[in-house]
Every structure is written in structure tokens, then in C-alpha cells.
Amino acid sequence: MVETARQRLVAAILVLLLAALPALASLLAMPDLISLGTQVAIYAIATVGLNLLIGTTGLPSFGHAAFFGLGGYVVGILAFHAAEDSAVFGLFPGATDAWIVWPLAIIIAALAALLIGALSLRTAGVSFIMITLAFAQMLFYLFAALKTYGGDDGLGFRRRNALPWVSPRDDVAFYYVCAAALLLVLAGFHLVARSRFGNVLQGIRQSERRMAAIGLRSYRYKLAAFTLAGGVAGLAGALQANMLRFVSPDMLHWTTSGDFMVMVVLGGTGTLFGPVLGAAAMVLLQTWLAQWTEHWMIVMGPLLVAVILLARRGLWGALAGK
């Protein structure tokens, strides 16, 4: 995926840009870049996971927001109980330490993905798209109905999760946390894509029938990929909740799933850095176009069509070549 000299160069520039963004923001006197960069990193993390499903395995999951939202609500609910000093489900106390809350967000999102995947992956094609969408919408309505946790209005909390050596009020530090998480996720997925596991997923995308003919039971690998992607989305959701200090059912709404899919396609399906480009394009366009008109989708829509028609590997393909 990152093989030619040109691809290496573009990848290096992207990594440098991530590292230098705060410096750039102060140099250009554009402090907004920090929060935009944080949002890009978070969306990119979620999209890298979805790209493993859509791009590598050929599974068009339309319910990725469910795991993103679950990760967010783990942060929100634990913060809520910590602030109230009450117990979650009357069982255990709330928490605000990142080293407890974030792994928990990942685990719970992954478990939900395991369950939803176990059922959804018995179908394929359009049914798979619809069933993943349906599960995500079920969770959306569940959280919208949970009055204890704010229902429709969502749930705010005062402080970000505590990390050692990082001030919870320092936005630049939080940006670095998200950027570092993104780089870790990218490094991990780079290895996974070339591993035996990734090899099998690519085979499944190209011909599931052929994989059966050589003796592979593909279901378990698809389920593992679905679970992995769900866990990573959970991490992204936890970071998103921390960024805003607020969670709401919107995180689980189907339009969020749609945004993630758009980012995958826009950035370059099946490429390692495509999700970063896709997330950056989405966030920047949304921000800048929204200042200009509230009907920013009028520009975004045709742009997406153009990218799909003109660039075979999305923005990554346009920048780094095939």
C-alpha cells in the first residue's frame, strides 16, 4: 500500500504535517487549526477501521457509527457517575482516568461489534448493508430514550479523562494525544494488512467462493475484522467525547455512519493513508463551506461524485499515484 517512492513521500509529508500542526497553527495565527486537526485525527482513526472492512475485506458496513457512539457513551456515562459519585447500573463506580476508561470504551465497542457482526455477517451484499444500518439505528434510539443520560439532548461533563503528564485543559496536548493514537493505529493496520490475517481478508474481498475452495472458513475472519474495526471505532468515539466533553445520540446516527463511508471513499478505499486524507477533506470542507453557506452539501456532493469518477483510489490515488 505504501510502496513507491512517491507514496513514501506523501506518507512522510502527512506524518510531518500531523506532527507540525500546532507549530503551523501558531505560525499562521490560526488557533482553530488545533481543534480541526484533533477532529481530523479522531475521524481518521474511526475511518481506518471502517476501511479495513470496506477496502480490505469488501464488507460495506453501514453501521460504523454504532461503535463510535458506544465508545463515546462509555466515557460520558462513566464521567456522569464519577461526578454524581453513584454506581453504574448499581454495580461499579464511575471513572475518569483515561487508562481505565479508554480501554473499556474499546472493549465494549468491540464486544458490541462481535455481537452485531456475528448476526450481520450471516448475510451479504445489500442485506449486510441494511442489517448493519438497522443495528446502529436500534442503538441510536436506545440512547435517545435513555433519559438518565440526557436522552435526545445528550450528556455533558466537565473534564476530559485524566492522563499522566497531560493537562486535561490543554488543547494542544490533547491534539498530540489524538495524533499519536492515530499514528499507532496506522502503524498497527499497516502491519495487519501485510500479515496472514490481512492476506486472508484480501482474498475474501477478491473471491469468497475461491477462499472456500482452498479450505478457508471465511466467517470467523470477517467477524474478527468486524470486531477489530468496532474496537478502533470505540477508541475514536472515546476521543471524540473527550474532545467535546459531550456525547449525544448524534454520534450513533446513520448520517455519521454515512460520513465515515464518504471519508473512506473520498480518501481512497483500501489505502493506508486514505482515511486521513478523507477525514481531512471532510472536516475542512465542512468547516469552510459551512461558513459560506449552510447548504454546504451542495458542494460536497458533486465533489464526492467527481472524486469517485476521476480518481480510482480517491485523494490518496490522486496524490500518491496508483
Added chain:
Amino acid sequence: MTPILLAAEVTKRFGGLLACNGLSLAVRPGEIHALIGPNGAGKSTAIGLLSGEIAPDSGSIRFGGADVTRLGIAARVRTGLTRSFQITTILPQFTALQNVALVAQVRAGHSFHFWADAHRDAALVDPARAMLERVGLGKRAQVPAEDLAHGEQRQLELAMALMTGARMLLLDEPMAGLGATESQQMTAQLAALKGSLTVLLVEHDMDAVAALADQVSVMVAGRVIATGSFAEMQASQAVRDAYLGAHA
């Protein structure tokens, strides 16, 4: 000799069509067994039933002494019964080497290895390279499968089928679409398997059947009506009436 593959009274109905009507077939280990018959006799359905792609309505299929009637394709491949040709294409975006190495990987056990680079794993790549040499594709190892010539893709399929560690191959029309030269090459390659591997092939090319088959079964209207050597089949009046008449 006990048969390695034994189908008994296998029946499959597709709606109103009785595709297999009490199919019985015994294939002995090490032989090349040809399944021939007129169009619509149910040969492809028979291969589908034997490979596990199609579940029978009734009857039983035993392979290597074990009942495999209820096993799916992947499970049958693991017992050593592998179908090749006309399944679908190979994996088009992988190179020839990656295609065969992937088979080696699946055979090596589960693929829940997340970190090490599979394309540099000598335990997978070396045997795959040797297998490509064996089928005569050694020089084309790094070519993406979709860019291989038609005959080469067939050779690649054969390499993949052999790499599964198959004890028996089910081949559905291996000569279909091949030119005369390619056809002869494929015949030679299959002949070289004789003795080391059991083969059941469905084939319309009677020259290939005559050259390869130890045993020939003639299938008509969903069932096997006669089994014997090619010469015996040519001589049989029943077979001539049903099918070979047109050729003999």
C-alpha cells in the same frame, strides 16, 4: 481395492428438475476417473454434490472412509477432497505466487497472525514457489493473476488445488477453452499426477479422456449407467445408444 470416493444413491432436485437421480459412483485411489455424458446429464451437478458446494436431498457420499455428506466445501477440502476449474477465477489482484502462497497459508492452520509480513514468510513462499515450478509457472510467479494467459491461469488453478494437499481432485472440464497446444500440455500435466493423486474429471474432449482415464463412467439423465475402461465404454451398446453413438 476400497474406493477412496463412494457416492451412493445421491439425489438432487432443483424445483421440477431432477438433476441427479440416484447417482452412484466409486472411484479407486490413484486412478484418473472420467465422468462423461451428454449435455444436461447432470455432470456439473454431480461435481457440485461431490465437492460440497451443493447439498444432496438424499443419498450419501463417503471420502477416505468417512461420511462427508453433510460437510461444506471448506471442510471437505481439509479432508483432502478439492475441486478445481470453473469454480470461479483465481484471486485476480494477487500475483501467481501470492495465490499459491495463500493456499499454503490456509493449509498451515488458522490465519490469526496479525503482525508478521506474510509475503516474506519463507514457510509459505518457498513451497509455493516450488509448486509453481512443478506446474511450469516458475517464471511467471510475480505476474498478477489477472494478467496471466488463459492456459496459465489453468496451470495456476492446478497449482492451487495441489497446494491444498489434496488427495483427490475434482476437475470440471479442465480442457474447456484451451487451444490444442495448451490442451496437450494440460493432459501431460494431469497424466503426471497419475498414481500420486486420485482424479475425477468431467470432460468433453474425448482425446483427453482416452489418453488419461483409467476408468470411465457414463452419466445419462442424472445417473451413472455404466463404468469401465474407455474401450469397454466405446464397445457398450447401451452407452453407444445413450451417448457415444454420435462420436463412435
